[in-house]
Amino acid sequence: MRQARRAAGVAIAALACLASRSASAAPPAGHVDLTITTPNQIFELDDHLHIPFSGSQVAITFEVTVFSDAIGVVQGTGDGIVAVTGAAGGAMPVTPGGRMSGTPLRPRAQVALPFSGPIALLGVIGTGGGTLKLSCAPSETLGLAAFDCSGRARFCAAARGVGRACASAPTTVTIATDGGDWTIGLDLATDDRGAVTGTAHVTLASTDMLDFEVSGTYSAKTDSSALKFGGIGDAAKAKLSLKGFAPDTGSGARGILKFKIAGQTGSVDLSVPPPTP
Numbered sequence: 001m002r003q004a005r006r007a008a009g010v011a012i013a014a015l016a017c018l019a020s021r022s023a024s025a026a027p028p029a030g031h032v033d034l035t036i037t038t039p040n041q042i043f044e045l046d047d048h049l050h051i052p053f054s055g056s057q058v059a060i061t062f063e064v065t066v067f068s069d070a071i072g073v074v075q076g077t078g079d080g081i082v083a084v085t086g087a088a089g090g091a092m093p094v095t096p097g098g099r100m101s102g103t104p105l106r107p108r109a110q111v112a113l114p115f116s117g118p119i120a121l122l123g124v125i126g127t128g129g130g131t132l133k134l135s136c137a138p139s140e141t142l143g144l145a146a147f148d149c150s151g152r153a154r155f156c157a158a159a160r161g162v163g164r165a166c167a168s169a170p171t172t173v174t175i176a177t178d179g180g181d182w183t184i185g186l187d188l189a190t191d192d193r194g195a196v197t198g199t200a201h202v203t204l205a206s207t208d209m210l211d212f213e214v215s216g217t218y219s220a221k222t223d224s225s226a227l228k229f230g231g232i233g234d235a236a237k238a239k240l241s242l243k244g245f246a247p248d249t250g251s252g253a254r255g256i257l258k259f260k261i262a263g264q265t266g267s268v269d270l271s272v273p274p275p276t277p
Contacts, residue, residue: 027190027218028198028225032247034184034257037274040104040266043144043179044068044206045111049078051132053153053171060153062113062132066096066175070208071237072263074098080115082128082155090119090128098134100263107264109136109147111175119157126159134173142174149173180205182261184240186214194218196225200240202261210235210261216242224255245270 036042044067051062064078076096092115102108116129134151138144150172158164182205188198200212212235216227222244229240238261245255254271 026223027194027220028186028188028196028245028247029190030188032186032188032253034186034253034270035181036184036257036268037181039275040268041144041180042104042182042204042262042264043107043177044070044100044204044208044262045074045109045136045147045175046178046206047176049173049175051171051173053169060132060155060169062094062115064094064096064113066111066113068098068100068109068262069234070202070204070210070262071234072100074100074109074111078113080113082115082119082157090117092117092119092128102264104264104266107138107144107147109149109175110134111136111149111151119159121157121159121162121165124159124162126157126162128155128157130155132171136175139174144177144179146177147175149175178206184257188214190218190225194220196227200229202235202238202240204262208262210238212240239265 046067048065049062053060061081062078064076066076068074074097078094079091080094081091094113094115096113098109098111100107100109111134113132118125119128130153132151132153134149136147136149139146139148152168152170154168156166183203185201186198188196190196194217196216196218198214200214202210211232212229213232214227214229216225218225224244224246227242227245231238239259241258243256247253257268257270259266
């Protein structure tokens, strides 16, 4: 009698297990939010810089706004005020440029501040210009909250009848960042052949955004999907892929996400919880 009861119990448990598996197997449909946190938080440059420095009788003061965007391009605006002791002076527009690279844990930035414009050289109006080039990495004291940068400014000025003169000087700069967790909002649908389509919306902590079109396939055997992301507009220069994806409202999601966002490359196992702070 006990053996019969055990057999019945095993059969019921097996049926329950099969029913559970059948219920969990569901193709992607509707909206899903994925939050990407440490150690894959993304930080971008975002600061207004006042950079005064001098060398070789040349004093240059930069007043510039510098920021990087969701595809890692460094941009900004500002002015460079140049003074050559007893010889020249003038204000010149600065057009910051450069690029972010590396990984979320070890991001890097190359920043260039080129400047050029009219300048008075020994009382004669001529032209001047140069570039401050910086290599930047996370601050030794502030971590990802700021980048420590080092580089060199080079400047030349020339005026007809006066001649040409050049000078250079090293400098160090700290550039603040804006960043943290970022999200991927997925809106997906799956047809009766297992073809997945939809859209994705990436939002960074800075509020920078990227939009993607999503395509892929769903496998009932593995109860997961392989998704491809095609960037729209600027997002075409970013990268996302998601394999083995299965949303689960109980535990979040599973799957391997690979990305290149804000110039930084990384990979996330969605089924692994982030480390405890």
